[in-house]
Amino acid sequence: MIKLETIHIEEMRGIKKLDLDFQKQTFAIYGPNGSGKSGVIDAIEFALTGQIGRLTGRGTKGLTVGQHGPHVDKVKFPDAPFVELKVFLSDLNKSVTIRRMISSPKKITVVPEDAALLAALADVAEHPEITLSRREILRFILVEPAKRSEEIQALLRLEDIGETRSTLNTAQNRLVTAYNEADALVKSRKSALQLHLQIPVMKPALLLEAVNKRRKVLGLPEIDELKKETKLDEGLVAGVGAADLNKESALRDIQALVDAEQKSGDLGKKEVQAIVADLSKIEDDPSLLAALQQRDFVEKGLSLVDKAECPLCDAPWPDTEHLRGHLKEKLAKSEQAKKIQDALLKNGSQISAKLVQFTGLLPPVAKIADVLGEKDFSVLISGWKNKLEVLKPELTSVDKIRKLKGQLEGDWVAKPENFSATLAGLDEKLKAKPDQTATIDAQTFLTTAQVRLSDYRDALRENETAVAAKAVAKIAYDTYCTVLEEELNALYKEVQDDFGAFYRALNGPDEEKFIAKLTPTAGSLSLDVNFYGRGMFPPAAYHSEGHQDGMGVCLYLALMKRLFGEKFSLSLLDDVVMSVDSAHRYEFCKLLKTHFQKTQFIITTHDRLWAQQMRSAGLVTGKTSIEFLDWNIATGPLVQSDEGVWEEIEAALAKGKVDSAGAALRRHLEYAASMLADQLGARPQYRADGTYELDDMMTSVLTRIKKLWGKAAVAAKSWKKEGDEKTANEKIHFLATCDGAARVEQWAVNKSVHYNVWANFGKGDFEPVVNAFRELMDCFRCKDCGSWIYVVPRVNPQSLRCACANMNFNLIEKKE
Amino acid sequence: MKTLFQQIGEKFLSRLAEAKEIDEKKIAQLRVLFTDGKRLKAEELVKIFSGADADQIK
Numbered sequence: 004m005i006k007l008e009t010i011h012i013e014e015m016r017g018i019k020k021l022d023l024d025f026q027k028q029t030f031a032i033y034g035p036n037g038s039g040k041s042g043v044i045d046a047i048e049f050a051l052t053g054q055i056g057r058l059t060g061r062g063t064k065g066l067t068v069g070q071h072g073p074h075v076d077k078v079k080f081p082d083a084p085f086v087e088l089k090v091f092l093s094d095l096n097k098s099v100t101i102r103r104m105i106s107s108p109k110k111i112t113v114v115p116e117d118a119a120l121l122a123a124l125a126d127v128a129e130h131p132e133i134t135l136s137r138r139e140i141l142r143f144i145l146v147e148p149a150k151r152s153e154e155i156q157a158l159l160r161l162e163d164i165g166e167t168r169s170t171l172n173t174a175q176n177r178l179v180t181a182y183n184e185a186d187a188l189v190k191s192r193k194s195a196l197q198l199h200l201q202i203p204v205m206k207p208a209l210l211l212e213a214v215n216k217r218r219k220v221l222g223l224p225e226i227d228e229l230k231k232e233t234k235l236d237e238g239l240v241a242g243v244g245a246a247d248l249n250k251e252s253a254l255r256d257i258q259a260l261v262d263a264e265q266k267s268g269d270l271g272k273k274e275v276q277a278i279v280a281d282l283s284k285i286e287d288d289p290s291l292l293a294a295l296q297q298r299d300f301v302e303k304g305l306s307l308v309d310k311a312e313c314p315l316c317d318a319p320w321p322d323t324e325h326l327r328g329h330l331k332e333k334l335a336k337s338e339q340a341k342k343i344q345d346a347l348l349k350n351g352s353q354i355s356a357k358l359v360q361f362t363g364l365l366p367p368v369a370k371i372a373d374v375l376g377e378k379d380f381s382v383l384i385s386g387w388k389n390k391l392e393v394l395k396p397e398l399t400s401v402d403k404i405r406k407l408k409g410q411l412e413g414d415w416v417a418k419p420e421n422f423s424a425t426l427a428g429l430d431e432k433l434k435a436k437p438d439q440t441a442t443i444d445a446q447t448f449l450t451t452a453q454v455r456l457s458d459y460r461d462a463l464r465e466n467e468t469a470v471a472a473k474a475v476a477k478i479a480y481d482t483y484c485t486v487l488e489e490e491l492n493a494l495y496k497e498v499q500d501d502f503g504a505f506y507r508a509l510n511g512p513d514e515e516k517f518i519a520k521l522t523p524t525a526g527s528l529s530l531d532v533n534f535y536g537r538g539m540f541p542p543a544a545y546h547s548e549g550h551q552d553g554m555g556v557c558l559y560l561a562l563m564k565r566l567f568g569e570k571f572s573l574s575l576l577d578d579v580v581m582s583v584d585s586a587h588r589y590e591f592c593k594l595l596k597t598h599f600q601k602t603q604f605i606i607t608t609h610d611r612l613w614a615q616q617m618r619s620a621g622l623v624t625g626k627t628s629i630e631f632l633d634w635n636i637a638t639g640p641l642v643q644s645d646e647g648v649w650e651e652i653e654a655a656l657a658k659g660k661v662d663s664a665g666a667a668l669r670r671h672l673e674y675a676a677s678m679l680a681d682q683l684g685a686r687p688q689y690r691a692d693g694t695y696e697l698d699d700m701m702t703s704v705l706t707r708i709k710k711l712w713g714k715a716a717v718a719a720k721s722w723k724k725e726g727d728e729k730t731a732n733e734k735i736h737f738l739a740t741c742d743g744a745a746r747v748e749q750w751a752v753n754k755s756v757h758y759n760v761w762a763n764f765g766k767g768d769f770e771p772v773v774n775a776f777r778e779l780m781d782c783f784r785c786k787d788c789g790s791w792i793y794v795v796p797r798v799n800p801q802s803l804r805c806a807c808a809n810m811n812f813n814l815i816e817k818k819e
Numbered sequence: 820m821k822t823l824f825q826q827i828g829e830k831f832l833s834r835l836a837e838a839k840e841i842d843e844k845k846i847a848q849l850r851v852l853f854t855d856g857k858r859l860k861a862e863e864l865v866k867i868f869s870g871a872d873a874d875q876i877k
Binding site for chain 1: 822823824826827828830831834835838840841845849853858859860861862864865868869
């Protein structure tokens with residue numbers, strides 16, 4: 004499990020230099036649009052994974068971490084941008100500092116360097132899904148089922164799983180093709196052996212009967228049983244009959260070829276026609292052709308990706324994942340092309356199998372021609388066989404098949420000229436030879452039978468291997484598919500239940516009957532949700548945009564919970580709940596606090612109210628939240644926080660920069676007054692445009708706190724809590740006498756006047772103002788935990804307290 | 820922290836081992852392919868699937 008401690012960012016995205024202290028706690032960053040909040044998320048993600056999600060994936064063509072990760076003014080200084088992230092690895096109970104530079108995103112410097120820490124960090128780097136932006140949320144909800152499946156698959160990184168399944172399937176298909184060829188070879192050799200033996204079926208008894216008949220002629224012992232090691236010509240003097248022909252058998256071989264060659268024009272006719280038709284379709288549709296060519300090309304490229312450089316064009320990419328994602332996206336766009344591709348390859352495989360059977364008839368006849376002195380014809384036959392066999396590998400890819408189109412449309416079998424006549428001549432020549440003596444007949448019969456039996460056995464062994472390999476591939480593919488389906492179905496079932504529970508928790512009684520249904524079907528994932536008991540509908544059918552936002556984040560949380568369980572320790576939520584209304588946001592805080600107690604969330608928002616609500620709800624504190632006031636290209640985010648503001652003012656005054664000190668004090672007071680007004684329930688004069696001036700806000704806060712301390716004093720007295728009563732009265736006295744409180748209206752005047760006045764102060768004049776406000780602001784904070792005080796509950800408050808509860812004053816008087 | 824991909828890979832291999840339909844040697848070779856972090860290639864699978872079983876008499 005990992006928690007973030009601190010981060011130091013330099014020259015990265017919109018940030019020049021920034022330090023944040025996350026304290027291993029949930030942390031909120033508030034700031035207007037363009038103030039640099041997402042830059043922090045980018046930096047964390049980059050430090051952990053070497054990637055920046057916003058620069059990868061759909062719609063990011065042309066964007067790279069190397070070129071667009073640095074601050075815009077540092078693009079030409081790749082060594083300048085870097086992130087230093089200190090994290091705590093709870094499993095190892097160790098803190099570690101990671102430093103990663105934009106110039107070498109794959110390399111991290113880790114202190115302390117330790118194998119276990121490096122392994123844990125490598126594990127974390129595998130999980131870029133810890134970040135979620137509003138863009139991703141909408142991609143889960145407002146999409147078609149097939150797209151949703153893709154988006155969730157991307158979140159879960161299911162593309163790797165899909166690719167593995169596809170690779171297992173490809174392996175299976177290749178082994179099916181290999182089996183088809185092996186099977187065809189068995190049939191061809193079996194047929195050749197049967198033809199020679201003149202037996203109708205391949206049975207050992209029939210085989211031995213034919214063989215023993217010849218062995219008897221030669222006075223050789225009969226063979227009783229056909230074993231693996233049995234040699235049919237055993238006992239013959241070596242070489243006898245090997246160079247000669249068995250006339251009767253040779254005549255049958257010639258006849259078999261005559262029959263086949265006469266029909267050779269129809270060889271694989273159906274498959275060839277289908278291929279030609281598909282190829283014509285491709286030629287008629289240039290876009291299909293382009294898709295198919297691209298598919299073939301991209302598939303090749305995808306198989307060759309092994310570094311962050313395109314194997315097809317050498318273009319550099321940020322990383323291999325980005326490149327693979329790009330190539331896969333291209334493949335997904337050509338489904339029609341894929342169907343044609345599959346058909347072409349299937350028909351090609353069947354033609355190959357038929358070729359194996361046909362070419363199996365040629366070698367015996369080539370030998371006959373050779374023995375009969377017809378060397379040219381023998382060479383011609385062997386040449387034809389080779390030409391036909393050359394076609395087999397040309398039928399294994401679309402690109403190669405396309406090149407065969409002209410050949411397939413014509414006489415692709417390309418029977419040599421005068422072949423039939425020459426073959427007939429050979430037949431005549433053989434027939435004209437005198438009949439062999441019984442002895443020669445028997446000798447040549449046995450030697451030929453042995454050769455053909457050996458060939459048949461070889462083919463059987465190859466086929467056995469092919470059958471086994473095909474079966475293993477099928478088991479592996481089927482098992483992977485089964486496991487995949489089981490895991491995903493279980494995951495989706497659990498996710499839908501959690502999703503429904505989270506969404507009900509987020510919306511309270513308003514949606515107490517809410518349920519969701521995730522239905523995975525053939526590559527898509529439907530999501531239907533209940534709309535106020537009226538039935539199940541797609542999320543966008545009736546639910547508002549805000550509700551859909553809520554659904555998105557609930558679905559994400561449900562997925563993360565099921566994927567990582569207790570290990571879900573860090574999540575970066577970049578402006579994800581902007582449309583959820585204020586009432587539901589408290590529930591959202593509660594959801595995170597109750598269901599994800601072990602998870603550190605880094606939450607950015609451009610909504611000030613939401614930022615305040617996170618503090619009020621106790622999801623974050625003053626110390627674990629920060630405000631980015633503004634941004635400019637030279638400085639990056641202008642940060643407001645409780646921490647360090649007084650030091651910043653002192654430093655400015657030490658340099659005589661009263662205007663800078665004045666601006667910092669003003670920013671801090673505006674921030675603190677606004678937050679205190681919210682936390683204490685102050686009532687400044689209402690403004691429809693929400694632009695409250697500092698003097699209005701601070702005056703109302705002072706009025707409110709005086710009233711609250713008054714109530715606390717009365718209540719303490721009624722409960723006879725002398726210590727609390729004394730403290731409350733001291734606070735009342737302080738507020739009545741401190742210079743800051745007394746001169747708020749004078750000093751905290753509207754911005755234009757105020758700035759002018761402070762800017763014109765001398766250092767000696769302004770220091771008392773700073774000291775007075777510092778003393779006043781300290782009055783609103785706990786001395787122990789440093790948090791700003793607040794009331795609970797927010798309506799009709801019963802106590803005034805701080806985050807650590809060391810300050811906890813009852814506001815309710817004891818009833819007599 | 821295993822990814823879903825790793826979880827499915829592990830379950831797949833243990834399911835194959837339980838079923839005992841595939842030779843242990845092949846499963847060991849598959850385990851190497853599934854855990855080395857490299858992209859799976861069809862030709863590597865074909866080679867494993869086509870290999871002789873450890874206890875096969877040749």
